[in-house]
Amino acid sequence: MAGLYVHIPFCKRRCLYCDFFSTTLLERREEYVQAVLQEINNRREEAGEPIRTIYIGGGTPSMLTAEQIRTILAAIGTKDAKEITMETNPGDLTSEYLHAIRRAGINRLSIGIQSFKDELLQLIGRRHTATQAINAVHMAQEAGFDNISIDLMYALPTQTMTLWEEDIESALRMNIQHISCYGLMYEDGTALSHMRDTGDIEPIDEDTENKMYDVLCCRLKQAGFTHYEVSNFALPGYEAKHNSSYWNGTPYVGIGAGAHSYVGHTRSWNPNEIDAYINGIKQSNLVRESEQLSDTDLYNEHIMLGLRTCQGIYVDKTPIKPRQNPDPLTSGLRDDNGTIARLCGEGLLRLTEDRRIVATQKGLHVLNSIITELMTE
Ligand code: SF4
Incomplete structure (x- = not known):
């Protein structure tokens, strides 16, 4: 069994805490998709095993059209894939779009909700609202998605324990199958770090952050979720197969700018720069760095x-x-x-x-x- 990851680095705008590789150059999307299709074609057999899980991550993959998603999945070939996940931003999702990506083959959604509080979403620079988040989950369920993960964040500036507990309860009311949950990190060079350094925001203290994590673990366990990885919780049978393959050493091929691969104890990665990636693919001279693990x-x-x-x-x-x-x-x-x-x-x-x-x-x-x-x- 092998996994395949496709990185879609486009975001409408940058969240204030983000240090992932992403770009707001939306006009490059179609050109990028063409490069991705070419890379899939070049590397489809690289894992040497059938592709059992596919993960389209970002960035914001829902910045692509449903047709672009369909083309990517068609190029990969999904006949052996048991789990095909796509990361989405709640603000992008419409009923029509959700039906179309489901028809294209996506059978698991990861929705980047982060919080059900508009003031906290604004504070960290997310572009969706709590109402959009709730509607997105309902529309996804109506479109037939029965394997939905949401992302939540805690230790956000000004977030109290009460606000956090309300977010957990809001998440549980959604009847979703999986929750990924991360404490806010102040990464060097991000706008949020700058705001902390200038005193515009005050980070949550470590003790409160630990208590928020403990409350989360305890409440989700009560609700029947298995805490199967430090940041991940699932109802029985809904553990993310693709992510689990990262944790248990299964080979995976990473397609797209900045994507990492792991095959035969060798890790390799594409340049995390759009021009270097697209031009490298077009001119058949993409430089992928690699290291053999000792x-x-x-x-x-x-x-x-x-x-x-x-x-x-x-x-x-x-x-x-x-x-x-x-x-x-x-x-x-x-x-x-x-x-x-x-x-x-x-x-x-x-x-x-x-x-x-x-x-x-x-x-x-x-x-x-x-x-x-x-x-x-
Ligand atoms: S949507 Fe995700 S990848 Fe894009 S800027 Fe926000 S956190 Fe970063």
């Missing part, structure tokens, strides 16, 4: 990705071993200094009966430092 890289990646999931990492059966000094007690996970035992003792990791280590709720608050501690050099 055993140590694979081991570290295994830790980094595994600990983000509720499955955690097998300490007895882990298939990847570091090149140097594998610890015989943990069959692959280095624990030279008793780090795993210490982290378990501190209540940050727990060892399951079938000998997996999994981050605890307390551990999820400091997951990056746990991962760094467990990585090897």
Whole structure:
């Protein structure tokens, strides 16, 4: 099984917190789609396995017409694909558009709602309203979509615990199957970081941010959602297959400007610049940088990705071993200094009966430092 990702980098305007690769040069869309079609044609067989999941992400893929989406999916070929996801902005969605992309083959929608509060949406520079978000989900359901994910954000400036709890309840009223949830990050160079630095906005304190995350996990669990990855929650059977393939080492081919691929322990990526990408495809001289992952890289990646999931990492059966000094007690996970035992003792990791280590709720608050501690050099 392999995955295929298509990056559509166009956005009507930039959200204030965004540091993803995207562009507002909407007039380049058709030219870009033609380059994407050419790249699909060039690389369709690269994964060496049938494509089981397709993910059209961005940017804002719903800035393309339904016909452009249909053409892209037709070029990929969807006969083996079980899950075909498209990211959308609620402000772009109409009933007609949703019916058309469903007919084109999209069977899972990811809708970037972020918040059901207009004042918070405005504050972070989103261009849709709460009413548009609610209508978008209803229209999608009426169009026949029965696998819908929404994105939510917490730790937004001025967001109180009450406002956050109301957002969670609004999300649950939508009868959707999947929720991806991210705390706001102040990335260098973004407008929001600048606003923080000039004192125009005040970030939420860390303690409140952690409480918001805990409330989210607790409420969604009560509502029947599985917390299957640090930022992702799904009703049983609705875990994102495509994203899961990133976490479990399945090969994937990334198409489009800035898209990353991972095939045969080699990671490669396209230039994240529209002209370099389109011209490279047109002139058949696209420069894709790549790196071969070493055993140590694979081991570290295994830790980094595994600990983000509720499955955690097998300490007895882990298939990847570091090149140097594998610890015989943990069959692959280095624990030279008793780090795993210490982290378990501190209540940050727990060892399951079938000998997996999994981050605890307390551990999820400091997951990056746990991962760094467990990585090897
Ligand atoms: S819609 Fe997404 S990709 Fe586009 S600017 Fe906003 S956050 Fe960034």
